[in-house]
Structures are given as C-alpha cells and as structure tokens.
Amino acid sequence: MHVLHVVGARPNFMKATPVLRALGRTGTRQTLVHTGQHYDANMSEVFFRQLEMPEPDINLGVGSGNYAQRTAQIMARFEPVVLEQRRTLCWFMGM
DSSP: OEEEEEEOSHHHHHHHHHHHHHHHHHTOEEEEEEOOSOOSIIIIIHHHHHTTOOOOSEEOOOOSOOHHHHHHHHHHHHHHHHHHHTTTBOOOOOO
8 A cells, every 4th residue: 555645734744644654553655745836934844843753755845835836836836746656556535
C-alpha cells in the first residue's frame, strides 16, 4: 500500500502527524506532499519541527495569492504527482 498525504495549512499538519506515525509503524509506503502555500518558517517549518514530522517528499511551491489562484496552482502542480504515482496509491479522501 502507498499513501499520499497532502498538507498545506496548519490544521493539516496537526491532523496528518498521528496518521504518518501510525502508518510508519506498519511499514506502509508514504509520500508527504506540501502544497507550499505556507512557506514562511513561522507558518510551516515550525510545525514540522515541533510535531516532529518528516520533511516533505514533494513541495509544490504554490506560495501566496488569492484563494482561487492558490487552488488552481495546487491542482495544476498536484496532477503530475498523482499521475506519476497512481499505480501504487491507496485512494482515500479524508478531512
């Protein structure tokens, strides 16, 4: 099984951390994707350090912009990631 985690906002970091840890104990293959919408150390890096999350495998580097611009960039940059890894992914949509 291969699980692709996508995080981008602070609540995502906190929700993903226990899932990453639990699946890590089972040996499940995981890929961590950071949207890059929070690129400032106080908005992103601090959570990775404090929560002891692994460094993202992929950073989409979306940056700032209005909501529509960021959403469009995330979708455009995320699609190639999914296409590249689609054969090994376990599909689950969660909030």
